[in-house]
Amino acid sequence: MSRALTRILGLGLVIGAVKGALGLLGGSLSLMADGLLGLGEGGAALVALLHHGIGAARPDRDHPYGHQKLLALGALAGCVLPLFVGVEILQAALARWQGAGAAGLPVLRPGPAGWAVLALVLLAQLGLWRWSLRRAAQLASPVLQLRSRGLGLWSGASGLVLLGLVMAATRGWGRLDLLLALPVLLLLVLQCWRVIQQLLPELEDRIAIPPEAIHAAVLAVPGVLNAHDIGSRGVLGQLVFVDMHLVVDADDLPTAHRITELVEEHLEARFGPLRCNIHLEPREYASDRITFHGAHG
Ligand SMILES: [Zn+2]
Ligand SMILES: [Zn+2]
Numbered sequence: 105m106s107r108a109l110t111r112i113l114g115l116g117l118v119i120g121a122v123k124g125a126l127g128l129l130g131g132s133l134s135l136m137a138d139g140l141l142g143l144g145e146g147g148a149a150l151v152a153l154l155h156h157g158i159g160a161a162r163p164d165r166d167h168p169y170g171h172q173k174l175l176a177l178g179a180l181a182g183c184v185l186p187l188f189v190g191v192e193i194l195q196a197a198l199a200r201w202q203g204a205g206a207a208g209l210p211v212l213r214p215g216p217a218g219w220a221v222l223a224l225v226l227l228a229q230l231g232l233w234r235w236s237l238r239r240a241a242q243l244a245s246p247v248l249q250l251r252s253r254g255l256g257l258w259s260g261a262s263g264l265v266l267l268g269l270v271m272a273a274t275r276g277w278g279r280l281d282l283l284l285a286l287p288v289l290l291l292l293v294l295q296c297w298r299v300i301q302q303l304l305p306e307l308e309d310r311i312a313i314p315p316e317a318i319h320a321a322v323l324a325v326p327g328v329l330n331a332h333d334i335g336s337r338g339v340l341g342q343l344v345f346v347d348m349h350l351v352v353d354a355d356d357l358p359t360a361h362r363i364t365e366l367v368e369e370h371l372e373a374r375f376g377p378l379r380c381n382i383h384l385e386p387r388e389y390a391s392d393r394i395t396f397h398g399a400h401g
Contacts, residue, residue, distance in 0.1 A: 105156060105248060108239045112251055113149040115232050116142050122225055123262075130214060133197050134265045134284035140186040140193075141258050141288055142229075144295045147182025148254055150175060151299050154306070155339055156247045163343075170343050176306045183296040190289045197282040213273050222269070226262055233259045254295065261288050309337045312344040313375055315395040321374050327353045327363040330390035333397055338378070346371060347381040349400055351390045360384055 120142020127135030154175040163170045214222065233255040240248035268284040271277060304310070315334040322331040330351040338344040350367065354360040368380045389400055 105243055105245055106153065108236065108243070108248055109149050109153045109156075109251065112232065112236055112255065113146050113153065115228070116146040116149060116255075119225055119229050119232070120146065122221075126218075126222065126225075130218070132269065132281050133193050133200070134268060134281045134288060137190065137193055137285045137288040137292065138262050138265045140189055141261060141292050141295070143186045144183055144292050144299070145251075145254055145258055147179045147186075148295060148299050149251055150179040150182055151302050152247050152251055154179060155302070155342065169345065170338075172306060172339055172342060176303050179299060180303055180307070183299045186292055187296050190292050193285055194289060197285050201279065201282055214269075222266055226259070226266055229255075229259050229262055257291060261291055306339055312336045312338045312340050313346070318346060318348070318371065318375075319394045321371055322348065322350070322367050325363065325366050325370050327359075328367065329353050329387065332391040332393050333383075333400065334394055335396040336378075341376050344375060344378040345381070346378050347383070349383045349385050349389065349391070351385050351387055 120139045122139070123142060124136055124139030127133070127137075127139055154172060167174070233252060236248060236252035236255050239245075240252050265284055265288065268280045272280040305312075313336045315336070318334050318336065319331055322328055322334075328350065332349050334346070334348040336344055336346045350364065352360050352363045354363060364382045364384065367382065371380055372378055383400070385400060391400075
């Protein structure tokens, strides 16, 4: 699935960039908005990779806490930058509309080569969509299904934009280019809003697992007397960081250590990949404050 998402990310960015460049060269606002939608699709694929791409965010020497935030920031940029450009396009569309006057607007008339490139890009896009649909069915992956739906929407919008360009060129309707940019930009805003909502928990270090659930799982381990000041962050299913204070029924280090290992195994079996930092405390430090208060430093 990671490979499929990476391919969607790469091809989405390339197709989006080609469209954006063509739109910029030809002065077509709807084509530029269409290209932005591709960049946004890339951002959405990056988020999917962040949450489900196994192995994508593994830690290394320079990033001992993994690459999850890096991916989240990349996805945020992949979404927010197109939004900024989208606002620019909207302003340009308004200015052109007002400045059109009685003479109407100049119409984009790409030569045969231009039309061929536009058609080829749309074909590549449709191919990517079909391929993602097939992969989603093969892997029975709801994540890929969601992404292929996004690609389908984008292809539909692109088809509409191309149709609009043909109509504008044959009938001389210069304003069609401005009108078509609007629904595409609306689609972009919706897409970005969804991605940002998915990213916020990771970027703000929100809890990844409810402390009560961790508490219950930890107390089920034999030898554990008390757990408190429990915190967690990260992405569930990818890598979660858990820390807690623990009181165990042992007076020697080897036994106490064995219990902490059991706790870690138990949590990992229950919640998936995680890294657990356990602060061992003597019995009189036992506390009923499950969630983090920083009671004992
Ligand atoms: Zn150890
Ligand atoms: Zn404590």
